[in-house]
Amino acid sequence: MKYLTLIFIIPVVLGEFHVFAPYQEVKAAAQSTALLPCFFTVAESKNGLRFVIIIWKHKGTELIQYMDSIVKKSSRTTLLESELQKGNASLVIRNVVFEDEGDYECEVTEAPNSETRRIYLHVTVAPNISLKPPLVVVDQNNSLECRAEGFYPGVVSIEWLRDSQPLSSQGPVEIQNNPDGSFTASNSYTFTPTVSEIGGVFSCLVQHSSLNGGKEEIRLHICKPTLTISPRILKKGETKVYCKLDGCLFSKVTMRWLKNGYTSHVLTCEERRECISSTDVILSIPRKEWEEVSCEADLDGINKPLTEHATVTLEGVPEKTALGVALIVGFIAGFILLTLICVAFVLYKVCKKFQKLCCFYEGQCYVKKQTWRTKRKRKRSSLTDGANMKNKLKLSIFGETTEILKRQQQYQMEEANSHDVRFIETPT
Structure with a gap:
């Protein structure tokens, strides 16, 4: 900066006409305010700006003009009028849009001298980067998509990494134009991690000129979500039963209890490694010694919910009472079925033994x-x-x-x- 200041001061000391642009390229984000720097010195400082004319053009079209102490400007462009006497002819562009990108000409005239400096404005829009699903589950075929939306210009790179190393067999980046002039790009990858890979880092690396450092990385952790219900045996006076979800860093989870076909106690957790929901189970002897409950969890990015079933009983009551009843009913049904089979077998043997007397032809029987x-x-x-x-x-x-x-x-x-x-x- 000191170097640029000295260059600007030297022409003033020497009393020479000169136009100076410290940068040939300027970057500005869309919807921001851009400043295109342009400085000048006059040969006859005693005349001030009486004979000075300043014109800014964009792609050959005049945007703004200063002459005879009057500034002709547009709705989004202006000059720093308070800085003109100091030789500052910089152009200010408000609410930058994609169409503002391109070559700008700063033309300063002090008759008979005239000089022009060119500055290129790069309009940039940082992409909105997302990764779906937000977690990688072991032993599951994960269809991943890394997406960069609304960026400008349209040059972008999307790459999949595991432990900071590029993955093999990556597909091409698909880019499409948006109606507002921006771009959207995506890259998909199918990945089935194993238990041995739990704890590894899986990430998507996006590189674009608008990003800080030119790149941004979104990381995922390979994990295995678990859902547990406890306690399953209630002591006297206890009513609370808890459902716990852990094992991953969950971006969003919705948990709910199901009892007797009805849903209750819906809980939502965001950006958690652990989510716990509770419900009341009221048991008593001999009226109600056990109850069947279910806990479900919807994980953001996973289509099928996790489900855990449990039979909650009172202390001193067999935990599998319901199962015992089911076994008894099954035994009775099996005994009846076996009896019918035996009766049919005996009838078959009897008819076979007396086939000379019992003849079954075409649904008729006759006796000799x-x-x-x-x-x-x-x-x-x-x-x-x-x-x-x-x-x-x-x-x-x-x-x-x-x-x-x-x-x-x-x-x-x-x-x-x-x-x-x-x-x-x-x-x-």
């Missing part, structure tokens, strides 16, 4: 008619055959048992009279 005939003077072997048939007839259909017994008595009487017996089947 039994007839008896006797002949005299048969061999003894026929009597033996009749005895075997007697045993078989005892296993016939239940409706014919009485008839068989009668026939058996008749057979015994005939055998005593040395008569032969023959069993003839005649289908009905």
Whole structure:
């Protein structure tokens, strides 16, 4: 700065006409106020600014003019009028927009001398950088997106890093134009970390001319969120049950309790490593010895909520009472089913054993008619055959048992009279 001041003072001492611009390029953020510096000295200081003319142009179009102590200016541009007598012809631009970018000409004339200096104005807009989801969960396929919105100019770099090292197989940066003249860029990456990578640093690095140092890094930590409910056994007089979410740095979490199908005790946590919600569970013996509760947590960036179920019981009451009841009901249902299977199996065996008497064809069943005939003077072997048939007839259909017994008595009487017996089947 001292160097620039000396350069500016030397022409004044020598009494020479000179126009000086300390910078050839100036950066200004959109919607801010830009100052384009331009200084001059006059050859005849005794005349003051009587014969001095100052004109500023942008892309060949006149913006402002100073002549005969009158300043012609626009709504957003002006000169530092109080500084003109000191040789300061700097241009002030208020509420800078993208269209203000470009070459500016500072022309100062002291007849017959005239000089022009050029300054380039760079309009910049810092990007709004976001990272979705805001956390990386282990054993989960994380579809990540690093996004830079509303920046200008449109030259940007987006890179994924793990432990400050670039990740392999990175996709290209997609850039699109916004209606207001700014730009939006994004870069996506799919990543499935393992438990061994918990504690590692995963980050997105954005580089743009508007940023401090030219770059900005957003970091994520690889973590594993856990949800726990405690206590599950309440002592006498206790009613509070707590649901705890931890394991990560959560940008936003919504927790809620579910009891008997109803939602209650909704809690929201932001920028926390731990979030705890509580609910009341009132139990008593023998009216209500246990209760089923559930705790859910919606994590910003994770589509599926975390859920934890628990059976809360009183001290001295088995924790799994509800499970025991369910097991008993299941046992009874299983016993009934097994009984039906056994009955069906027995019926199947009976019908198979008496398939000569029970015939199932086309949904109809018929019974073979039994007839008896006797002949005299048969061999003894026929009597033996009749005895075997007697045993078989005892296993016939239940409706014919009485008839068989009668026939058996008749057979015994005939055998005593040395008569032969023959069993003839005649289908009905």
